[in-house]
Amino acid sequence: MNDTLIGARAPKLDAPAKVSGRAVYGHDLVRPRMLYGKIVRSSFASARIVSIDTSRAEKLPGVRAIITGADAPARSFGYGDDNQILKAERVRRVGDEIAAVAAADPFVAHEAAQLVRVEYEPLPAVFDTDDALCLNAPLLHPQHGSNLFRHQQYQHGDPDAAFAEADVVVQDEFELGYVANMPMEPCFCLAEYDAGGDLNLYSTTQVPYLLQRDLAEALDIPAGRVRIIQTVIGGSFGRGLDMYPFEPIAALLAHKTGRPVRIAFDRREEFLAAPVRQPMRVKMRSAAKRDGTLWARDAHAVLNIGAYASWGAQTTLVMAQTVGSLYRVPHARFIADLVYTNSPVTGAMRGFGNPQSTFFVETQMDRLAEALGMDPLEFRLRNANRPNEITLQGLEITSCGMSECLQAVGAMTDRAADDASPPPSVSLRRGVGFAATMNVGGGARIYRSDGCGATVKVDDFGRVTLITGASEIGQGSDIVLAQIVAETLGVPLETVRVINGDTALGLWDVGVHASRTTFIAGNAARLAALDARAQILETAAEQLRVATGALDIRGGTIFVTDDPAQRVALDKVVRARHFRQQGTAVIGRGWYDPPSQMADANMRGNLSAAYSFGAHAVEVEVDVETGHVRVVHIDAAHDVGRAINPMLIEGQVEGGIHMGIGYALTEQLLVENGRVLNDSLREYGVPTALDMPSIDIQLVETNDPQGPFGAKGVGELGVTPVAAAIANAIYTAVGVRITSLPITPEKVLCAIQAK
Amino acid sequence: MPLFDIHLTVNNIPTKVAVRPQATLLDVLRDALGLMGTHEGCRVGECGSCTVLLDGKAVNACLVLAPDADGRTITTVEGLEQDGTLNALQQSFVKHGALQCGYCTSGMLMTATAFLGEQNNAVAEMQVREALAGNLCRCTGYTKIVKAILAAGNE
Numbered sequence: 001m002n003d004t005l006i007g008a009r010a011p012k013l014d015a016p017a018k019v020s021g022r023a024v025y026g027h028d029l030v031r032p033r034m035l036y037g038k039i040v041r042s043s044f045a046s047a048r049i050v051s052i053d054t055s056r057a058e059k060l061p062g063v064r065a066i067i068t069g070a071d072a073p074a075r076s077f078g079y080g081d082d083n084q085i086l087k088a089e090r091v092r093r094v095g096d097e098i099a100a101v102a103a104a105d106p107f108v109a110h111e112a113a114q115l116v117r118v119e120y121e122p123l124p125a126v127f128d129t130d131d132a133l134c135l136n137a138p139l140l141h142p143q144h145g146s147n148l149f150r151h152q153q154y155q156h157g158d159p160d161a162a163f164a165e166a167d168v169v170v171q172d173e174f175e176l177g178y179v180a181n182m183p184m185e186p187c188f189c190l191a192e193y194d195a196g197g198d199l200n201l202y203s204t205t206q207v208p209y210l211l212q213r214d215l216a217e218a219l220d221i222p223a224g225r226v227r228i229i230q231t232v233i234g235g236s237f238g239r240g241l242d243m244y245p246f247e248p249i250a251a252l253l254a255h256k257t258g259r260p261v262r263i264a265f266d267r268r269e270e271f272l273a274a275p276v277r278q279p280m281r282v283k284m285r286s287a288a289k290r291d292g293t294l295w296a297r298d299a300h301a302v303l304n305i306g307a308y309a310s311w312g313a314q315t316t317l318v319m320a321q322t323v324g325s326l327y328r329v330p331h332a333r334f335i336a337d338l339v340y341t342n343s344p345v346t347g348a349m350r351g352f353g354n355p356q357s358t359f360f361v362e363t364q365m366d367r368l369a370e371a372l373g374m375d376p377l378e379f380r381l382r383n384a385n386r387p388n389e390i391t392l393q394g395l396e397i398t399s400c401g402m403s404e405c406l407q408a409v410g411a412m413t414d415r416a417a418d419d420a421s422p423p424p425s426v427s428l429r430r431g432v433g434f435a436a437t438m439n440v441g442g443g444a445r446i447y448r449s450d451g452c453g454a455t456v457k458v459d460d461f462g463r464v465t466l467i468t469g470a471s472e473i474g475q476g477s478d479i480v481l482a483q484i485v486a487e488t489l490g491v492p493l494e495t496v497r498v499i500n501g502d503t504a505l506g507l508w509d510v511g512v513h514a515s516r517t518t519f520i521a522g523n524a525a526r527l528a529a530l531d532a533r534a535q536i537l538e539t540a541a542e543q544l545r546v547a548t549g550a551l552d553i554r555g556g557t558i559f560v561t562d563d564p565a566q567r568v569a570l571d572k573v574v575r576a577r578h579f580r581q582q583g584t585a586v587i588g589r590g591w592y593d594p595p596s597q598m599a600d601a602n603m604r605g606n607l608s609a610a611y612s613f614g615a616h617a618v619e620v621e622v623d624v625e626t627g628h629v630r631v632v633h634i635d636a637a638h639d640v641g642r643a644i645n646p647m648l649i650e651g652q653v654e655g656g657i658h659m660g661i662g663y664a665l666t667e668q669l670l671v672e673n674g675r676v677l678n679d680s681l682r683e684y685g686v687p688t689a690l691d692m693p694s695i696d697i698q699l700v701e702t703n704d705p706q707g708p709f710g711a712k713g714v715g716e717l718g719v720t721p722v723a724a725a726i727a728n729a730i731y732t733a734v735g736v737r738i739t740s741l742p743i744t745p746e747k748v749l750c751a752i753q754a755k
Numbered sequence: 756m757p758l759f760d761i762h763l764t765v766n767n768i769p770t771k772v773a774v775r776p777q778a779t780l781l782d783v784l785r786d787a788l789g790l791m792g793t794h795e796g797c798r799v800g801e802c803g804s805c806t807v808l809l810d811g812k813a814v815n816a817c818l819v820l821a822p823d824a825d826g827r828t829i830t831t832v833e834g835l836e837q838d839g840t841l842n843a844l845q846q847s848f849v850k851h852g853a854l855q856c857g858y859c860t861s862g863m864l865m866t867a868t869a870f871l872g873e874q875n876n877a878v879a880e881m882q883v884r885e886a887l888a889g890n891l892c893r894c895t896g897y898t899k900i901v902k903a904i905l906a907a908g909n910e
């Protein structure tokens with residue numbers, strides 16, 4: 001097969017619409033007779049609701065409906081089955097949903113929401129995980145019996161004995177702060193009942209097929225009567241992995257008024273109610289043998305999950321993977337406690353536990369190397385994961401370019417050091433730090449199915465349409481899937497369009513997360529295209545009177561391989577198949593569910609059909625007078641299996657590095673008594689164009705045996721090693737280890753002064 | 756609520772709009788004129804998603820009160836195409852992969868349009884980064900945006 005489209009730097013299919021202002025995002029959506037919904041939220045972190053008075057709001061002209069807990073189904077919902085659509089009796093965090101208004105105009109909706117009077121009786125609250133685990137702590141969910149949502153333990157080998165016999169041991173406490181996904185478009189949904197009574201929800205979700213089910217369950221209606229339509233989404237990064245109360249609230253308001261109702265967060269509400277990453281404290285030790293063999297790891301993490309559990313609770317599985325399987329480690333233990341507090345709701349965020357665990361694991365890899373007197377790269381290479389190896393945790397690593405990635409950044413950094421100019425000021429110190437990463441690259445089975453369905457149709461005019469369950473949320477899956485289909489079918493790329501994001505049209509998909517779309521949806525699309533190809537060849541063989549095996553397709557033309565002059569155009573073949581007695585259409589069907597396992601109760605199992613690897617070398621400049629850290633340059637090497645679209649992969653890595661720099665240095669939600677104090681993008685600290693370093697990216701291609709054309713997932717690979725590599729670089733530059741994120745100038749300065 | 760009329764020239768078309776006194780230029784463009792290409796990311800001048808040209812200068816439309824725009828000339832992302840085709844800067848964004856979710860893109864394009872319009876000489880990367888400092892992007896890390904603007908500015 002010719003491979004011209006695999007590896008092409010083709011622009012995203014939606015790029016022209018997005019540069020011309022034509023793309024219609026959720027926030028741009030208007031429907032006839034549409035109403036504006038606004039949620040009344042709790043101003044207390046923990047309180048009993050004494051009364052709700054909606055009478056003044058109801059009198060406001062333009063108000064069409066006001067609902068409270070009494071109007072919502074009584075049942076609970078959510079990952080922990082602990083949340084209510086509208087809280088009738090008790091609130092557990094600042095921002096909890098109490099009532100909602102629908103009005104003809106957004107200003108009226110806003111005013112009406114402010115007129116709803118809620119009388120509270122404050123209840124004791126807990127914000128800190130240690131306090132929450134005290135014997136007499138007030139319980140957030142008394143039916144749960146404790147504030148400990150979940151306790152998990154993973155182990156292989158004999159860590160205790162291993163530490164006793166090891167030659168060097170390092171030990172640290174890590175503290176990771178609050179950060180948020182912070183996509184540029186805040187949350188959105190629009191609920192509309194159609195004439196047949198079906199609920200249509202336009203949504204910024206990442207999991208339309210799970211949302212279809214979750215929404216129906218929460219509303220107590222049949223899931224078959226719910227259709228989820230994804231809008232063009234202005235970023236998400238994990239935010240859309242759960243259903244949140246605003247979605248069923250919009251549906252309830254639409255039902256009550258008989259009109260479409262939209263709920264669009266503004267930035268303030270996004271800060272108040274969109275999920276954030278779990279802050280956590282980690283006690284960890286690592287050990288090695290004198291010969292440079294990594295010997296053992298033992299980590300205990302306590303996560304603050306906020307007032308309600310989400311899919312974010314599963315991040316501990318990923319952390320266990322990093323602790324147990326990043327590098328070959330004979331003995332490992334990981335314990336996680338997930339704790340409810342009266343704090344912001346936490347969720348999923350790009351990397352899903354891995355930026356956190358890579359930070360603490362890779363910091364200690366550096367410390368071990370130092371304790372051994374070994375070069376940090378050499379120590380890593382010595383213990384790197386290898387191809388075709390089953391880790392002691394049960395991860396079946398197939399393709400693996402970890403060593404190549406480490407060697408690549410080593411070489412890139414040597415080259416950079418040769419032409420490094422001296423720092424421009426006497427107070428500046430430069431240093432280089434390394435970190436590697438392993439991430440699921442072939443899906444992640446955290447649900448009963450990790451599958452995706454695809455249909456490829458070829459119309460009478462040779463236009464190809466892929467209908468996929470996959471979700472395009474900006475990452476560019478549309479063009480990657482189009483490249484796969486075009487390549488498989490043998491048609492020009494511009495003849496392929498991609499339809500996605502509608503549960504009524506697409507086949508099921510578990511959603512866009514875990515860097516899974518290229519691998520899973522790509523395999524499904526490829527299978528569907530192969531099926532369509534077989535149908536085309538069948539008819540063409542009849543037309544050209546040869547066996548199907550004698551034919552090939554290129555550029556939309558079917559021809560006899562040995563005699564290319566014998567040819568027929570694709571559209572002609574489709575029409576010949578269509579317009580005849582008992583004619584039929586070209587409809588290719590594909591379904592792919594990877595060969596992987598759900599983790600067992602002990603967090604073991606081969607979660608993914610492939611694993612992606614990478615390594616970063618980061619050069620920082622630290623001002624010893626101010627503690628300010630500037631990231632000067634990053635060399636990034638990533639094992640992506642096969643690069644179907646290098647431009648988009650670079651985009652994922654560069655965007656990931658941006659988030660990683662924010663996580664490491666600048667981003668922080670200041671939360672006090674459950675309240676976010678810095679609810680503004682600037683104060684929160686999203687890095688700007690001036691905060692970004694120069695970046696060199698090298699793609700390592702290992703051709704994964706299961707991946708579509710050899711590709712593996714890359715969506716989270718760029719972000720995971722960044723914070724660790726920066727912290728290690730700071731150590732090289734000024735000799736201080738900062739083990740809490742973000743690494744603010746104050747922390748650096750204090751550490752330098754304490755030295 | 757009392758409305759009053761303002762006159763604007765938007766993407767070369769003279770327009771009269773009735774506005775509420777506290778409406779912003781962003782509200783006028785999106786809600787009254789249906790120009791949804793200009794996006795709202797914060798409403799307080801921090802993200803740059805709403806950047807438009809006001810008499811040729813890049814401004815955050817969310818910070819301009821509609822009455823203050825009376826009698827002035829506005830260009831939005833919808834006004835960038837020339838004869839129905841993407842202009843050189845737009846094409847450069849497409850070609851270099853300078854967008855992912857695209858929510859920041861209109862603002863980036865308008866800021867870059869104003870910036871490039873002010874340059875007589877070749878543009879340097881640091882200048883572009885400084886020009887973009889008021890526009891946040893959560894997807895791209897800015898790398899390819901900077902590249903696309905440099906390519907368009909120096910060709």
Ligand code: FES
Pocket residue numbers: 794795796797798799800801802803804805806815816817818
């Ligand atoms: S919406 Fe105007 S700067 Fe953010």
Ligand code: FES
Pocket residue numbers: 184234235474853854855856857858859860891892893894895
């Ligand atoms: S492309 Fe998504 S915010 Fe810039």
